[in-house]
Amino acid sequence: MPELPEVETIRRHLADKVTERVIKEVDLLLPRLIKWPSPGEFQAILTGKRIKKLGRRGKYLLFYLEDDFVLVIHLRMTGRLYFIQAGAERDKYTRILFTFDNQDTLQYADTRTLGTLYLMKERELWRISGLQHMGPEPLTAEFTEAYFSDRLKKRQGKIKPLLLDQTLVSGLGNIYADESLALAGIHPEKSAAQLSERECKVLYAAVNQVIAEGIADGGTSFRDYRDGNGQRGEHQKHLRVYGRHNEPCCVCGTPISKIVVAGRGTHYCSRCQIK
């Protein structure tokens, strides 16, 4: 599941390869992934456009193009982006294919086809509601401890689903939400409104830390991803609880529990993380 650290890693790996390249051809092997505008317009507008810059907001990847256009890609669950040099083999699940002027390609592959692509003028980005309502990014000046504590206090319900709410803080998915709570020593089902000031503070720091660690490790979950240098994520070696059901907690040795919270598989240590 590509979350903020994975999308940021992909952005960094692709930036050098696609910046200043001209998109010569666009193949829509699965046109329904194009959410805006129509697939035909998407193809027509993109063809011949030069990529100027790569950006990211939350889990959205933003390709800034000539003429103020932006190509927006959300990988959702199984989306992958590969830069493939001319002649190299393509992914079995390639859905959208961008070909550059010397036959190098950028391939959007997606097993479960839940990903979404958009193309619009920069000033029209508000049309994407996920972008419009997105909360502040971890590790930025906008994401302050005061803001985080204040928002948590005003919310009903369990803390875990709130960490997944992109309007509260952007970029966390199931992995980094579980990891944040583990680092903070907070039970995923603890009521957000009942978090103490100190717990809010510790959780705030934990969110920033796990995101920073994820980025530093080049991400976790895009196991199939390779950039031109063959680099891949390392963070799965450092996960505290996610995917470690029944394995010992790295702090106290208690087997990691797995439960369902708000419909999501949730991993935690029943000894270190208390309600």
Added chain:
DNA sequence: CGTGTTGCCTGGGTGC
């Protein structure tokens, strides 16, 4: 408006 639930989508795993 906040909160909870459902559907989208496919490969891989499980139990019979």
Added chain:
DNA sequence: TGCACCCAGGCAACAC
């Protein structure tokens, strides 16, 4: 071996 079923989870759409 085949088959039905379930799970993975980000987000939009929907119900209340």
